[in-house]
Amino acid sequence: xxxxxxxxxxxxxxxxxxxxxxxxxxxxxxxxxxxxxxxxxxxxxxxxxxxxxxxxxxxxxxxxxxxxxxxxxxxxxxxxxxxxxxxxxxxxxxxxxxxxxxxxxxxxxxxxxxxxxxxxxxxxxxxxxxxxxxxxxxxxxxxxxxxxxxxxxxxxxxxxxxxxxxxxxxxxxxxxxxxxxxxxxxxxxxxxxxxxxxxxxxxxxxxxxxxxxxxxxxxxxxxxxxxxxxxxxxxxxxxxxxxxxxxxxxxxxxxxxxxxxxxxxxxxxxxxxxxxxxxxxxxxxxxxxxxxxxxxxxxxxxxxxxxxxxxxxxxxxxxxxxxxxxxxxxxxxxxxxxxxxxxxxxxxxxxxxxxxxxxxxxxxxxxxxxxxxxxxxxxxxxxxxxxxxxxxxxxxxxxxxxxxxxxxxxxxxxxxxxxxxxxxxxxxxxxxxxxxxxxxxxxxxxxxxxxxxxxxxxxxxxxxxxxxxxxxxxxxxxxxxxxxxxxxxxxxxxxxxxxxxxxxxxxxxxxxxxxxxxxxxxxxxxxxxxxxxxxxxxxxxxxxxxxxxxxxxxxxxxxxxxxxxxxxxxxxxxxxxxxxxxxxxxxxxxxxxxxxxxxxxxxxxxxxxxxxxx
Amino acid sequence: xxxxxxxxxxxxxxxxxxxxxxxxxxxxxxxxxxxxxxxxxxxxxxxxxxxxxxxxxxxxxxxxxxxxxxxxxxxxxxxxxxxxxxxxxxxxxxxxxxxxxxxxxxxxxxxxxxxxxxxxxxxxxxxxxxxxxxxxxxxxxxxxxxxxxxxxxxxxxxxxxxxxxxxxxxxxxxxxxxxxxxxxxxxxxxxxxxxxxxxxxxxxxxxxxxxxxxxxxxxxxxxxxxxxxxxxxxxxxxxxxxxxxxxxxxxxxxxxxxxxxxxxxxxxxxxxxxxxxxxxxxxxxxxxxxxxxxxxxxx
Numbered sequence: 001x002x003x004x005x006x007x008x009x010x011x012x013x014x015x016x017x018x019x020x021x022x023x024x025x026x027x028x029x030x031x032x033x034x035x036x037x038x039x040x041x042x043x044x045x046x047x048x049x050x051x052x053x054x055x056x057x058x059x060x061x062x063x064x065x066x067x068x069x070x071x072x073x074x075x076x077x078x079x080x081x082x083x084x085x086x087x088x089x090x091x092x093x094x095x096x097x098x099x100x101x102x103x104x105x106x107x108x109x110x111x112x113x114x115x116x117x118x119x120x121x122x123x124x125x126x127x128x129x130x131x132x133x134x135x136x137x138x139x140x141x142x143x144x145x146x147x148x149x150x151x152x153x154x155x156x157x158x159x160x161x162x163x164x165x166x167x168x169x170x171x172x173x174x175x176x177x178x179x180x181x182x183x184x185x186x187x188x189x190x191x192x193x194x195x196x197x198x199x200x201x202x203x204x205x206x207x208x209x210x211x212x213x214x215x216x217x218x219x220x221x222x223x224x225x226x227x228x229x230x231x232x233x234x235x236x237x238x239x240x241x242x243x244x245x246x247x248x249x250x251x252x253x254x255x256x257x258x259x260x261x262x263x264x265x266x267x268x269x270x271x272x273x274x275x276x277x278x279x280x281x282x283x284x285x286x287x288x289x290x291x292x293x294x295x296x297x298x299x300x301x302x303x304x305x306x307x308x309x310x311x312x313x314x315x316x317x318x319x320x321x322x323x324x325x326x327x328x329x330x331x332x333x334x335x336x337x338x339x340x341x342x343x344x345x346x347x348x349x350x351x352x353x354x355x356x357x358x359x360x361x362x363x364x365x366x367x368x369x370x371x372x373x374x375x376x377x378x379x380x381x382x383x384x385x386x387x388x389x390x391x392x393x394x395x396x397x398x399x400x401x402x403x404x405x406x407x408x409x410x411x412x413x414x415x416x417x418x419x420x421x422x423x424x425x426x427x428x429x430x431x432x433x434x435x436x437x438x439x440x441x442x443x444x445x446x447x448x449x450x451x452x453x454x455x456x457x458x459x460x461x462x463x464x465x466x467x468x469x470x471x472x473x474x475x476x477x478x479x480x481x482x483x484x485x486x487x488x489x490x491x492x493x494x495x496x497x498x499x500x501x502x503x504x505x506x507x508x509x510x511x512x513x514x515x516x517x518x519x520x521x522x523x524x525x526x527x528x529x530x531x532x533x534x535x536x537x538x539x540x541x542x543x544x545x546x547x548x549x550x551x552x553x554x555x556x557x558x559x560x561x562x563x564x565x566x567x568x569x570x571x572x573x574x575x576x577x578x579x580x581x582x583x584x585x586x587x588x589x590x591x592x593x594x595x596x597x598x599x600x601x602x603x604x605x606x607x608x609x610x611x612x613x614x
Numbered sequence: 615x616x617x618x619x620x621x622x623x624x625x626x627x628x629x630x631x632x633x634x635x636x637x638x639x640x641x642x643x644x645x646x647x648x649x650x651x652x653x654x655x656x657x658x659x660x661x662x663x664x665x666x667x668x669x670x671x672x673x674x675x676x677x678x679x680x681x682x683x684x685x686x687x688x689x690x691x692x693x694x695x696x697x698x699x700x701x702x703x704x705x706x707x708x709x710x711x712x713x714x715x716x717x718x719x720x721x722x723x724x725x726x727x728x729x730x731x732x733x734x735x736x737x738x739x740x741x742x743x744x745x746x747x748x749x750x751x752x753x754x755x756x757x758x759x760x761x762x763x764x765x766x767x768x769x770x771x772x773x774x775x776x777x778x779x780x781x782x783x784x785x786x787x788x789x790x791x792x793x794x795x796x797x798x799x800x801x802x803x804x805x806x807x808x809x810x811x812x813x814x815x816x817x818x819x820x821x822x823x824x825x826x827x828x829x830x831x832x833x834x835x836x837x838x839x840x841x842x843x844x845x846x847x848x849x850x851x852x853x854x855x856x857x858x859x860x861x862x863x864x865x866x867x868x869x870x871x872x873x874x875x876x877x878x879x880x881x882x883x884x885x886x887x888x889x890x891x892x893x894x895x896x897x898x899x900x901x902x903x904x905x906x907x908x909x910x911x912x913x
Contacts (some may be wrong), residue, residue: 361733363678370678374727383723384716396712400769405760405911412715412760416752419719420745423726431678431730432738504713507695508720510624511688515835519684522831525674530733532673534826547735547742554888555746 003053003066003119006042009035010112014105021101029091032104036084036111043076043115052121052183065121065181070476071254072118074327075239075246078334079118082238083111085451086231089342092445093231093349103143103229109136110235117243122180123170130166130207130243134159137240141228151223157575158210158220166207169200186255197256198264201271204251212244214312215282218305219568225301230345233297237304238338242330245311249327253480258318275316280410282309287417289563292556296344296354296429299421300337303380306414307333313411314395317402320474320482324492325394327473328466332387335462336379339455340425343373346448347429350441356425357549361434361530365441370430372452377422379459382415384504386463390470393499394492420552428548433530436543464505465489624695624704628842631694631849634866635841636660638848638873642808645874649881660841664834672830675732679827682728687835689720690842697849698775698858700865710769711759714850721839722748725824732827740823743888744807744814750895751804754797757903761794762854764910771853778857785855790913794906795855797899802876804895806847807840809880813888848872 013035021028046068055064068076087107094100113136116129134156142152170180176192177185189197206217213221221241225233252261264271283306290302311333314326346369347362348354363370379388392415399408444452462469467489478484485492491499533540550556640657647654674680695704696714722744729737762784766774778784785795804811815823828836852858852868859865886894 363731364676378723381719381723382716383719384713389716393712393716397769400763405764405907409756409760409907412756413753416749419723420749423723423730423741423745426727427730427738427741431727431733432735433733499713504692504717507692508688511691512684514691515684515687519680519831519835522668522834523671525672525680525830525832528673528675530675533732533734534736534821536821545733545735547738551738551742552746553742555749555892558889558892 002042002046002049003068004055006039006046007066007112007116007119009042010039010108010115013038014108014112017108018101018105021104025100028101028104032087032108033084033091035108036080036087039080039111039115040077040084043073043080046076047073062124062180063122064125065183066119066125067121067183068119070472070479071246071249074331074472074476075118075242076115078242078331079111079114079239082334082338083107083235085454086234086338086342088447089234089345089451090229090231092447093345094229097229099143103140106136106140106143107232107235110140110232110240114239114243118246121182123173123182123185124180126182126247127163127166127170131163133240133243134163137236140232141224141236143229143232144227148227151220151227155220155224158217162207162210162217165203169203169207172200172203182250182255186257189256189260194260194264197260198266198271201251201256201264204247208244208247208251210244211241212248212308212312213241213282213305214244214278214308215285215305216278216567218282218286219565219571221305222298222301225304226295226297230297230341230348233300234338234341234345237300237341238334241304241308242311242334245308245315245326245330248312249315252315252318253323253482258480258482262318272316272318276313276404276407279309279312279316280407282306282312283414284309284410284417285563287414287421288559289565290421291417291424291552292560292563293421294356296347296356296425297341299356299425300340300344303418303421304333304337306418307337307380309414310392310395310411313407314391314398317398317404319398319402320477320485321394321401321492322398323477323480323482324470324473324485324487325391325396325398327476328387328394328469329391331462331469332379332391332459335455335458336376336386336388339372339452339459340376340380342448342451342455343369343376344425344429346444346452349448350444351438356428356551358435359429360432360546360548361430362438362441363430364434364530365438366430366444368449368452369444372456373426373430375456375459377426379463380422381418384463385501385508386459387466388459389463390466390491390499390501397499420555424551428551432548433543433546435546464501466491466501620704623702627699627702627704628691628694630699631842631845632838634869635838635843635845636664638844638869639837639841641873642877645877646881649878660837664837667829667834667837668831670830672828672832674832675827678731679728682724682726682731683828683832683835684724686721686724686728687839687842689717689724690839690846693717693721693846694842696771697846698772698853699849700858700860700862703772711763711771712769714771715756715759718846721843725836725839728832729824729827734827736820736822736826737824739820740814740816740826743823746888747804747807747811747814747891747895750892751801753896754801754899754903755805757900757907758794758798758854761790761903761906761910764907765791775853775858779860783855783857788913790906790909791855793902793909797902797906798851798855799872799876800899800902801895802847802851802872803880804891806844806876808876810883810886811891813885813891816885844873845869 017028017031020031050069053066094103110133113129113132117126120126120129138152138156141155142149174180177188209217225237228236252258262272286302286305290299293299293302311326311329314322314329344354379386382388382392396408467487470487474485474487490502531540639660643659644654644657726741729741763769766777768774784791807814815825848869851872856868
């Protein structure tokens with residue numbers, strides 16, 4: 001009953017929140033936070049109670065089954081906690097904005113529908129919740145009118161194409177197996193031929209790939225992420241795109257099984273090869289495009305495409321280590337990218353801009369936001385002692401063990417691109433000179449501080465004690481029949497290379513302590529203001545003494561011409577063609593009654609001729 | 615007892631690294647001066663400077679300005695513990711070369727944070743150049759590390775050194791490793807940030823870049839960090855390609871030879887611009903390293 005109750009509470013709660021807002025705005029906020037926290041609580045309660053619930057009711061004679069296994073629990077806890085945090089964040093962020101009832105309702109709708117996806121025991125439910133998620137996401141992306149509607153339309157168009165492909169796959173599965181229950185299909189998977197399964201994978205790749213934003217299906221993401229309301233961008237980038245990954249893991253490891261999956265493909269072109277290379281392309285090119293961006297959220301959006309690439313490379317290896325790394329990166333990315341989006345949201349809330357060329361020096365005004373941003377960027381790069389390091393190390397190790405050196409090479413280069421854009425965002429927003437107009441800015445509100453602090457702590461703690469989550473993921477891997485690894489609190493033990501965070505942790509801690517002692521025992525330094533600066537003998541030009549625009553100018557000059565999003569241009573060209581074609585067809589409908597009567601007469605005459613001939 | 619020896623190693627190793635690093639800095643100034651037909655400072659000059667800096671009062675631009683510099687030096691010290699010196703590497707068994715690759719990020723990131731917080735555009739320009747340069751040399755560097763990892767089929771630096779001790783130095787053991795060894799030697803000045811590649815700290819253009827706002831103890835910590843960086847870059851080369859050594863004297867001579875050969879080349883070069891540096895780094899060294907990796911994959 002628990003799972004149905006969770007979904008019921010989520011959906012009903014969303015609607016109640018909407019009407020509560022009509023009565024009293026405060027009531028709406030209390031409801032939204034309470035329900036999102038209740039969902040977190042119920043999912044925590046459900047830990048370890050893995051079961052299948054067959055619903056009392058059916059749908060069009062289909063059985064409705066809710067399942068909870070280790071994989072779906074991991075996803076559920078990430079979904080519910082990140083949504084709860086970003087709803088808490090919205091309390092401050094959305095203050096004074098219009099249509100807030102609608103916003104909170106949709107936030108709850110999206111997160112509950114995602115919970116519905118991971119609890120689905122049949123493909124039918126999966127598809128229904130998938131559609132609810134797509135549409136409510138569309139409404140939220142285009143929340144702030146104008147450019148946002150365009151971004152939303154781009155998203156929903158690609159989404160619909162993906163969903164249609166998915167629907168075809170689901171129907172075809174039903175015709176083949178006579179049921180849509182995931183567990184039954186996976187037991188009888190042997191009756192399907194490899195060719196059939198390859199086709200199904202091709203179709204589902206469209207369906208899941210659009211959500212996961214794998215290159216070449218990524219083009220909606222940069223627009224949608226940057227135009228959506230910022231707390232929702234955190235959800236969008238943190239978990240919504242992971243739903244596509246959930247779909248892939250479900251198909252690859254649960255339904256088809258990894259042994260069969262590794263043999264799927266057309267001739268020598270195995271599906272997992274293609275998949276891994278698409279992952280690497282997703283890492284490499286978007287990471288470099290991200291360096292060029294000036295809009296902080298757009299930069300993070302491109303970086304999300306890059307980070308998704310790591311997950312895909314990890315899970316497509318088909319080994320225990322690869323699965324461990326990929327799935328851990330789902331968690332890490334959700335946490336640090338959520339954190340980064342919230343950080344930028346809080347900057348945007350106070351300064352009303354997220355243009356990287358106009359900000360600077362905010363560290364003096366928003367220290368907590370800066371710390372959040374710093375930890376987020378460190379996680380993104382994968383500095384040791386953050387969770388990003390653990391997942392990347394595992395992914396790299398699995399690539400090395402599977403002997404895929406070129407995949408490893410490109411993934412590593414992607415990390416160095418991440419340093420460039422990560423530092424750019426930190427420097428241009430927080431470091432450098434504080435512009436005059438922000439001198440009297442207030443600190444970030446407390447509801448923004450809470451989620452930022454919680455997420456920052458999560459990045460650090462799960463980076464120092466990776467074992468907590470690694471054990472969970474290792475059990476998932478074991479239940480999928482992958483080899484089980486020797487996981488302990490501080491990392492992974494294996495013969496060909498051990499990861500031991502304890503040594504690194506105490507090493508860094510001791511080194512920092514040592515240097516601090518030297519530093520603070522030396523003579524104290526004078527504190528000076530930012531204007532007390534070296535300017536080669538000239539006076540410091542106030543407001544102009546900053547270096548943010550075109551931060552990596554020589555590099556831009558070299559790489560800009562190669563980094564056009566050709567895929568987006570291609571899709572837009574196709575969209576233009578379809579638009580022109582439909583416009584042509586529309587000309588038939590002139591709106592003049594005489595013409596329509598003419599059409600009818602022509603048609604009747606046509607029928608009569610055929611009749612007489614017959 | 616073993617515990618105590620380990621702790622002693624952990625304490626002594628950074629000190630040895632520091633002494634070697636400072637010695638090399640002094641030697642570099644001396645040799646460069648002789649090549650330029652100058653007399654040059656005494657070999658102890660870097661040490662004298664360091665002591666002097668510690669004695670002066672500096673200025674600070676806030677907490678991150680202090681914390682960044684602490685972080686960067688701490689990163690270097692930890693890194694020293696991961697790279698074998700005469701086969702002593704107290705922490706090397708905690709993730710191997712992949713961890714070293716990532717620990718090498720802490721130092722530049724720390725300096726970047728610290729000097730970025732100073733609010734001086736010269737520092738920001740220096741940092742932006744530093745990161746571009748890093749992107750430039752990391753591409754061949756990653757290729758080199760991967761080739762080594764692949765041909766010894768291990769992530770552990772200690773294992774790699776042990777195999778070389780039993781057999782021959784890796785740089786002369788096979789063609790692909792020879793190519794990568796040459797590539798590493800070609801990018802070594804970029805990793806160490808010395809002459810053709812010192813555009814990050816160019817005094818004439820951007821007032822020494824990241825260093826512009828540093829004074830007093832900040833400069834002292836920065837020169838310690840520079841000494842350690844020299845040591846790290848060179849020992850990594852010696853361990854990866856010249857077989858390391860169990861003998862202290864031999865190990866030191868290897869470091870010295872590599873350093874001096876590099877110095878002879880660097881002393882007569884003018885400074886590259888950043889785009890020239892990128893073109894150079896993504897040219898011959900990358901091709902050599904790529905050839906090395908492909909050959910290793912095929913053989």
